Each structure stands twice: as structure tokens, then as C-alpha cells.
Amino acid sequence: MADTSIEWATAVWNPTTGCDRVSPGCDKCYALTMARRLKAMGSAKYQVDGHPATSGSGFGLTLHPDTLTDPLGWRRPERIFVNSMSDLFHARVPLAFVQQVFEVMAATPQHTYMVLTKRAGRFPRVAPRLSWPSNLWVGVSVENADYLGRVDELRAVPAAVRFISAEPLLGPLDGLDLAGIDWLIAGGESGPGARPMSLAWVRDLLAMCDRCDTAPFVKQLGAAWARQHGADSKGGDWTHWPADLRVRTYPAPVGAVAR
């Protein structure tokens, strides 16, 4: 089992790897950078190159049917981030494969699965042909207001928990409708050349969450804030953040969450 440093998950599972950039939030895709390194290290899952214009070395979309049964062997309940190195709803992941992933989730109710996508436009076509397990949380990434339409697509899917990942947050999300959205993660961009995130945008989101009973989770303040405050690229020890931004809550139901 692959452990993860992602704050809100306890494990990762990558039945597919590789992807293609689709919107500005992808510009500094950590998975693309990591795939290049993993290919150079000889990692078997990262030997297919993607198109240089949208993807990169070791980051070609690849299915890994041999990993489909991995979670069956994990006895301890885990909070599993599905496809930290890909996008399950990429157009080249066949519906039959997505169905198999969903079947594994349904067969392992001890785990909580989190699927995050930027390809909510595929939901209307595939959602009616999937059997949605009760331990699946589905989220969409929204980096700026140009992509609020992903939230409307998310609202229409029958996921047990629906969430938004506003990370990297690249602009204010004026007009965001949180009706039917259980959880919102917000965070700035990290790494070299990170684009700045205004704390005012995060505060606006926290106020929206408050009005709509959506659980907020502020993941990181980003490299720009960190530079100003002499912290590490993720914003350092969160106990040093402004008090009103130290918010890390999870939505109900939390019963299946491991820790």
C-alpha cells in the first residue's frame, strides 16, 4: 500500500497513471513532475510517455488492471485518494475500467474512497452507467471562476459525499453555489514559480461554507504566503497561520474515516 503525505488521505491507489493538462490548475501538475522522476528511476508504472504538448515523460495515460484488487488486501480502514497520479475520468479510461474500479470500492466498504477530477464534463455520460457505492466521495477541482461549471456537473452525480478542491486557488470563486456540496478544500500553489493566492479568496470561501453548511478544510496557504513569512513552501506549521484560517474539518459521514 502506498502511504501518502496528502493531509486528507491515509493511502493512495492508482489503478491508472498519467494524464493530460486541461486547465490552468494543471500548469504545475506535481504528478507530471513526479512521473518524469519515476520513469528515470525505472518504475514500471511510469514507462509510457504522454504527448509533449499536454503531458510528458512517463505520464502517458496507462491502465493498470493488475492493481485493481490492491485495496482488497488492506485490512485496516483507509481513507484512499484514488488516482493521485492520474484522473479516473480521463476520456481514454474506458467506462468498463471505471466500472471495475467502482466494483472494487463497493467490495471494500471498510475503506473510504476519494476520487477527484477535472473532467466533470464526462459525468453526464458515465454516471447513469455506474453503480455508486456509499463509501465513495467524489470531488471536482475548481481553480478559478471559469470552472464553476464543474460544480454543477458534480451536483448531479449520486455520490455519498461531494467535495470541491479549490487548489491551487488561482482567483476568487465569486458566484460559487455550494448547495449540495459537503466539503470544500482550499489551498494555494506550492513549489518554484507558484502563483500567489489571496487570503481574501480563502476567507470568502470560508464565509460561503458557513452559509451553506459545507465543511471547510484549508490545506495550505501556498508558496507566495510562505515566502513572505519565512515558512516552508506549504506555508509552514499551520499553527502559525492567521487564526481564522486554521480550519480543517471533514464532512459527515465520518464513520468510515480511518484517522
Ligand code: SF4
Ligand atoms: S488533471 Fe490533475 S493529474 Fe491531470 S494534468 Fe491536471 S493536475 Fe495533473
